[in-house]
Amino acid sequence: xxxxxxxxxxxxxxxxxxxxxxxxxxxxxxxxxxxxxxxxxxxxxxxxxxxxxxxxxxxxxxxxxxxxxxxxxxxxxxxxxxxxxxxxxxxxxxxxxxxxxxxxxxxxxxxxxxxxxxxxxxxxx
Numbered sequence: 001x002x003x004x005x006x007x008x009x010x011x012x013x014x015x016x017x018x019x020x021x022x023x024x025x026x027x028x029x030x031x032x033x034x035x036x037x038x039x040x041x042x043x044x045x046x047x048x049x050x051x052x053x054x055x056x057x058x059x060x061x062x063x064x065x066x067x068x069x070x071x072x073x074x075x076x077x078x079x080x081x082x083x084x085x086x087x088x089x090x091x092x093x094x095x096x097x098x099x100x101x102x103x104x105x106x107x108x109x110x111x112x113x114x115x116x117x118x119x120x121x122x123x124x125x
Contacts, residue, residue, distance in 0.1 A: 002026035002114040004096045009119030012086055016123070020081040022096030022116055030074040031101040036081050037109055038092035038121075045095070050105035051079065057105055064090075086123045093118040 008020040022034070035050040049060045049070045058070055067086075072079040081097060096110070097112035099105075 002028060002032065002098045002104055004098060004114055004116035004117040006096045006116040007092065009094060009121045011122045011124065014086060014088055014123055014125050016086050017082070018086065018121060020083065020096075020119060020121070022079045022081075024077040025097065026077075027087065027088070028101045029077040029098070033099045033103055033105040034070075034072060034079045035097045035099075035107075035112060036079075036096060037095045038090075039095070039118075040089075040092040043092075045109055047107040047109065048094070049081065050107060053102070053107050059105060061107075065095070080096065083121070086121075088123045088125045089110045091121060091123050093120050 003025045005023050031053045036048040037045050039045040051058045051070045055072050067084050069082040095118045096116040098114040100113050
């Protein structure tokens with residue numbers, strides 16, 4: 001079982017950058033595909049990006065492609081989301097999620113078994 005804790009959210013002006021971190025506790029992190037999702041007020045939770053357990057495979061939502069970068073450090077049991085060129089429409093609560101061990105990356109929230117509590121990202125115009 002994994003416990004996930006996100007950090008790094010905050011308030012930033014449009015065009016700025018933030019780096020989110022998701023620290024995992026549990027022995028299966030290094031073999032778990034990870035994902036970032038976000039949920040804006042009044043909207044459904046949406047997929048942002050996913051990364052394979054090895055870090056060798058990533059997949060981004062079109063809305064963040066070229067601006068966001070996911071990475072992971074299995075020695076530190078942490079996954080990161082570098083967000084550049086932020087836009088007001090990126091404002092949301094960002095959630096880190098993990099699939100069960102040895103599962104492939106997925107864009108579907110229902111495919112993830114473990115979730116963090118979320119961190120707020122607010123981008124002002």
